Structure formats: structure tokens, C-alpha cells
Amino acid sequence: MTQTTISRSEGVESSPRRRPGRRRGLGRRDARTGLLFLLPLFAGLLVFRFYGFGYNVWLSFTKAGAFGAPKFLGVDNYVRLFADDQLGVALINTFKFCAFIVPGVVIVSLLCATLMQHRFRGASAFRAVVFLPAVALPTAAIMLFGWLFQTQYGLINAAIQALGGQPVSWFGSATGVTAVVTVIVVFLSFSVPTIILYAGMKDIPSEVYEAASIDGAGPVRRFFSITLPLLSPSLFFVVLTTTISTLKLFDVVYILLPPELPASAKYGLTAVYYYYQLAFLNTGDRGYASAVSMLLFVIILAVSLVLFRLQRRFVHYGEDG
Known part of the structure; x- marks a missing residue:
């Protein structure tokens, strides 16, 4: 037994040991290799983002x-912002679209995610249909909706x-343009939020629902309270x-709204669309467009x-208890 112990110790002592300097050299080489692979990303960020x-x-x-x-003008372009009526129309339209699109995406995504939690006939087909807008060509979908809402x-x-x-003249009134744009954007945007909310629902422990059911809480109460x-x-991320x-x-x-239709182009004018114009x-207003x-x-x-x-008041994380 003593000979075995001695032989083992000799084997351990005879095994080669890595020197600290060699480890540092390998770490530096790995770091340089990683930075080399990240260099194209940093170059893209530097050129296309920061610059x-x-x-x-x-x-x-x-x-x-x-x-x-x-030609340098100082703050003249920013002063011009306050007197630009067209910009005011674009901002009003932008906030109006937000007021309808954001709740629409949240409601549709929440409804689809809730349905995906249950098993029913055709559930697999329903999930495929839910994710279909995420892989559809946006231009083709927009043109299809434009044809569906065509007046004649x-x-x-x-x-x-x-x-x-x-x-109904969908493209001849502010209400019609708002309705069409809202329907299209909600259709094109709800797939990924549905997956996010579905994943969040799967993370909720089933024991919480079982305890609520024992206490007599119905499906509606469990949905709003749990x-x-x-x-x-x-929901906050969405x-x-x-x-x-x-x-x-x-x-x-x-x-959807070509410039040849002045009324519909005005009703659908957004801040980014105005910047594009x-x-x-x-092209003589590139400086003002930047403003x-x-x-x-x-x-x-x-x-x-x-x-x-606002998330501090309405968003509840796991560690908050």
C-alpha cells in the first residue's frame, strides 16, 4: 500500500505543470482572437451608428x-420646427396611430397567447397561422390589404x-386611413409579441393557479389577478x-398612400414619412430634415x-414578492 502511494505521488510529480506565464499567454491570444472576430461589428457600429x-x-x-x-445656420432649423404646420400634422398622426396600434397589438397578442395555452382541435394549425405574419413579406401584405380596402x-x-x-371611402377620410393603417400594422406586428407573451405565461407556476382554483377563483379572476x-x-417589453x-x-x-392622393397622404403623414419627403x-431641406x-x-x-x-408602479418582477 505504501509502494502504491509512493508510485502515485511520483506519477503526479512527474506530470507536466502549466506555467502561469503560459496561461496568461493563451488568455491574451484568445482575447485577441475574440476581438478580431468582433472588429467588423465594432466597425459597423462606429461607421453606421455613432458617426x-x-x-x-x-x-x-x-x-x-x-x-x-x-452652410452653418445655427439654431434656425430648430426654430423653424415650431412654425411648421406640416410637422404638426405629422406628429398628430403619429401619436394617433400609436394610440390605436399599441393597444391593438397588445390585445390581439394577449388573446392569441391565451388561446395557445389551451389544447383544442387545430391548435397546431392555429399556432402556424399566428406566426404567419412574421414570415410574410410586408410589402405584399400591405398591397393585399390596400386591394381589400379599395373603394370601388x-x-x-x-x-x-x-x-x-x-x-366606405377608406382612403378619403382621416378615420378611414387610421382604421386601415391600424389593421395592417397590427396584423404585421402581433406574431412576435404573441410568442413573447406565450413564453411568459409558460413561466407562471401551475401551483399558483391550482391554489387560486381551490380558493374559488374562476378563469376570469385568475386571468386578471394572476x-x-x-x-x-x-407586457412592458411588448x-x-x-x-x-x-x-x-x-x-x-x-x-399604401402614394403622394398622388393628396388627401390620403395628408391623413397618413407620419414624422418619418415627413422626414423622407x-x-x-x-433635397434642399436636408438640414431641416435632420432637425x-x-x-x-x-x-x-x-x-x-x-x-x-411607469414600470415601477405597474410592472411586478419575481423578486418583488
């Missing part, structure tokens, strides 16, 4: 056209006439991301800060 943002800030203090060097030949007005009603409070972190994306709404109104159609984009950045930042402040 682009800084250049846009500087451009907002200038008068820039399609040709020639920008659209299927929506055909169904209304079949029921004895009068055709599901919604415990799901509030996921509200925050949907609000930010809606404040930057552009593609739907750009494809200034920066790419009226508009900076105003939108401040608005998004302010709305985000307000939502983060």
Missing part, C-alpha cells in the same frame, strides 16, 4: 442641399354592400418595443423614459 448620428446632429444646424457643402372593387366594401350598407400581474414584465416601432412608422403609409424629395429626425429622437427618448418610470 451617422454625430453627422446628423451637425447637419441639423446647417442648410444642406443635393450639391455643395452644407375591394372585398371589404363588397361585403358591406352585400349586407345592405354603403361603400396572469396579468405575473406577465407584466413581458408595449415599449411596439411604441418605439410605431413612432417610427413609415413603410405602411409609404406603400424633406430629405429625399426636397426633424432629432426632434423625433428626443420624442422617442422621452416616451421611453416615461414608460420606464
Whole structure:
């Protein structure tokens, strides 16, 4: 037994040991390799994010056209913001779309996530249909909805006439444009929030529902007293991301409402759409367009800060008990 112990100790002593300097060398080499792989990402962030943002800030203090060097104007572009009626219309439309789209996405996503919690015939097909808008081509979906809501030949007005009603000029009034844009954006946006809320519901312990059932709580009481409070972190994330994306709404109104229709283009004018018109159609207003984009950045930042402040009151995390 003593010989075995001695031989083992000799074997341990004879095994090669790694020197601290060698370990440090390997760590530095791994760090350099990791930084080399991250270099393209850092370069993209530096060029397309930080430099682009800084250049846009500087451009907002200038008068820039399609040709020639920008001319410094000071704060004239920002003073012009307060006297721009068109910008006021764009901001009102943007907030109006937010007021309808964000609750619509939350309600539809919450309803679909709740249905996905239950087993029923065709549940797999229902889940596939729920995720279908996430993989659909947005342009094709927008054009399809534009055809459905077409005044003379659209299927929506055909169904209304079949029921004895009068055709609706969906693109000829502010109410019609708001309704169409809301339906399209909610359809294109509810799939991913549904998955997020569904995952949040799966994380709620089943023992909580069992205890509530024993105490006599019905399905509606359990939903409002258990599901919604415990799901509030996921709901907050959905509200925050949907609000930010809606404040930057552009593609739907750009494809759905062409500039050849002055009335509908006015009813659907958003802040980003107005920026596009200034920066790419009226190329002499690139400096003022940058000021508009900076105003939108401040608005998004302010709305985000307000939502983060409100989460302290309405969002309940697990550690809060």
C-alpha cells in the first residue's frame, strides 16, 4: 500500500505543470482572437451608428442641399420646427396611430397567447397561422390589404354592400386611413409579441393557479389577478418595443398612400414619412430634415423614459414578492 502511494505521488510529480506565464499567454491570444472576430461589428457600429448620428446632429444646424457643402445656420432649423404646420400634422398622426396600434397589438397578442395555452382541435394549425405574419413579406401584405380596402372593387366594401350598407371611402377620410393603417400594422406586428407573451405565461407556476382554483377563483379572476400581474414584465417589453416601432412608422403609409392622393397622404403623414419627403424629395431641406429626425429622437427618448418610470408602479418582477 505504501509502494502504491509512493508510485502515485511520483506519477503526479512527474506530470507536466502549466506555467502561469503560459496561461496568461493563451488568455491574451484568445482575447485577441475574440476581438478580431468582433472588429467588423465594432466597425459597423462606429461607421453606421455613432458617426451617422454625430453627422446628423451637425447637419441639423446647417442648410444642406443635393450639391455643395452644407452652410452653418445655427439654431434656425430648430426654430423653424415650431412654425411648421406640416410637422404638426405629422406628429398628430403619429401619436394617433400609436394610440390605436399599441393597444391593438397588445390585445390581439394577449388573446392569441391565451388561446395557445389551451389544447383544442387545430391548435397546431392555429399556432402556424399566428406566426404567419412574421414570415410574410410586408410589402405584399400591405398591397393585399390596400386591394381589400379599395373603394370601388375591394372585398371589404363588397361585403358591406352585400349586407345592405354603403361603400366606405377608406382612403378619403382621416378615420378611414387610421382604421386601415391600424389593421395592417397590427396584423404585421402581433406574431412576435404573441410568442413573447406565450413564453411568459409558460413561466407562471401551475401551483399558483391550482391554489387560486381551490380558493374559488374562476378563469376570469385568475386571468386578471394572476396572469396579468405575473406577465407584466413581458407586457412592458411588448408595449415599449411596439411604441418605439410605431413612432417610427413609415413603410405602411409609404406603400399604401402614394403622394398622388393628396388627401390620403395628408391623413397618413407620419414624422418619418415627413422626414423622407424633406430629405429625399426636397433635397434642399436636408438640414431641416435632420432637425426633424432629432426632434423625433428626443420624442422617442422621452416616451421611453416615461414608460420606464411607469414600470415601477405597474410592472411586478419575481423578486418583488
